[in-house]
Amino acid sequence: VSLQQVVGIDLGGTKALAGVVTTDGQVHSRVYISSRDQEPEELLDNLAQVARDAAKEANVPWEEIDAVGMGIPGTLDLTRSIVGIAPNLNWHQLAAKAELQTRLGVPVFLENDVRSAALGEHRYGAGRGARSMIAVFVGTGVGGGLIVNGQLYHGARGGAGEIGHVVVLADGPECGCGQRGCVEALSARTALSRYVADAVEAGEQTVLSERVEGGVQMLTSRDIAQAVASNDRVAKKALAHSAHYLGLAIGSLVNAFDPDVIVLGGGVVEAGGAPILDSVLGDDAGLLGAALTGIEGLAAAATA
Numbered sequence: 001v002s003l004q005q006v007v008g009i010d011l012g013g014t015k016a017l018a019g020v021v022t023t024d025g026q027v028h029s030r031v032y033i034s035s036r037d038q039e040p041e042e043l044l045d046n047l048a049q050v051a052r053d054a055a056k057e058a059n060v061p062w063e064e065i066d067a068v069g070m071g072i073p074g075t076l077d078l079t080r081s082i083v084g085i086a087p088n089l090n091w092h093q094l095a096a097k098a099e100l101q102t103r104l105g106v107p108v109f110l111e112n113d114v115r116s117a118a119l120g121e122h123r124y125g126a127g128r129g130a131r132s133m134i135a136v137f138v139g140t141g142v143g144g145g146l147i148v149n150g151q152l153y154h155g156a157r158g159g160a161g162e163i164g165h166v167v168v169l170a171d172g173p174e175c176g177c178g179q180r181g182c183v184e185a186l187s188a189r190t191a192l193s194r195y196v197a198d199a200v201e202a203g204e205q206t207v208l209s210e211r212v213e214g215g216v217q218m219l220t221s222r223d224i225a226q227a228v229a230s231n232d233r234v235a236k237k238a239l240a241h242s243a244h245y246l247g248l249a250i251g252s253l254v255n256a257f258d259p260d261v262i263v264l265g266g267g268v269v270e271a272g273g274a275p276i277l278d279s280v281l282g283d284d285a286g287l288l289g290a291a292l293t294g295i296e297g298l299a300a301a302a303t304a
């Protein structure tokens with residue numbers, strides 16, 4: 001039996017990564033393009049092109065590609081065909097599945113990008129073999145995904161897994177979603193940066209003061225990791241503050257779901273070290289998850 005070959009596309013707000021992935025989880029090519037400042041039609045054309053380029057790079061004739069799976073930084077309808085809103089791409093109610101299928105001539109399957117990273121960690125990474133899993137990724141925001149009975153859990157309207165908007169501090173800082181006290185508003189990189197900026201304002205000494213001078217600037221995960229490694233007190237306090245609220249959110253989820261494993265990933269987690277299972281796929285989680293969306297989409301279509 002020959003392995004199925006799919007193209008996975010991990011589409012982000014600034015760049016997209018496409019690669020040929022086989023059913024055994026091997027990545028055979030990697031091609032990046034910018035996804036910035038493009039009209040939807042133009043970006044769809046470029047995504048179709050990068051899928052073909054990824055096949056060419058892996059020396060696979062396009063006719064031998066079985067499907068394309070793509071992770072999207074936005075919301076999807078229940079059939080996962082229409083992108084409801086992808087704010088960083090300026091996509092609204094876009095029939096991305098049909099648009100790409102027309103351009104590529106193979107079945108296309110879509111998944112939310114964070115959910116697809118959770119799927120990648122479950123099938124090929126830290127959560128392999130677990131029946132139930134909670135994945136939490138902490139970077140610019142906080143996102144996640146739930147695996148229930150071995151499958152990605154989508155919920156009644158497709159919105160399950162929005163772990164970042166679990167409220168952990170009543171009347172806490174305002175979140176991008178409009179609520180107050182979401183774990184994203186207390187634990188993500190933005191919150192960490194603000195914590196450090198406040199400390200500098202209050203006269204505390206830190207190696208990060210230059211980075212946050214003149215208002216809140218976004219610290220990179222590398223800034224935080226370096227400061228923590230040099231035993232910087234403010235950086236360590238900021239990380240502990242972030243971890244405290246993240247712990248509250250995860251603790252509540254554990255009580256509600258009783259999962260086999262919890263996988264923690266994302267730049268902020270990598271900067272601090274994690275008490276639970278570290279994600280093992282890093283940047284490949286999104287690509288592998290997108291590819292899996294294609295592989296599992298094909299399998300589901302075959303049994304339907």
Ligand SMILES: [Zn+2]
Binds near residue numbers: 176
């Ligand atoms: Zn929120």
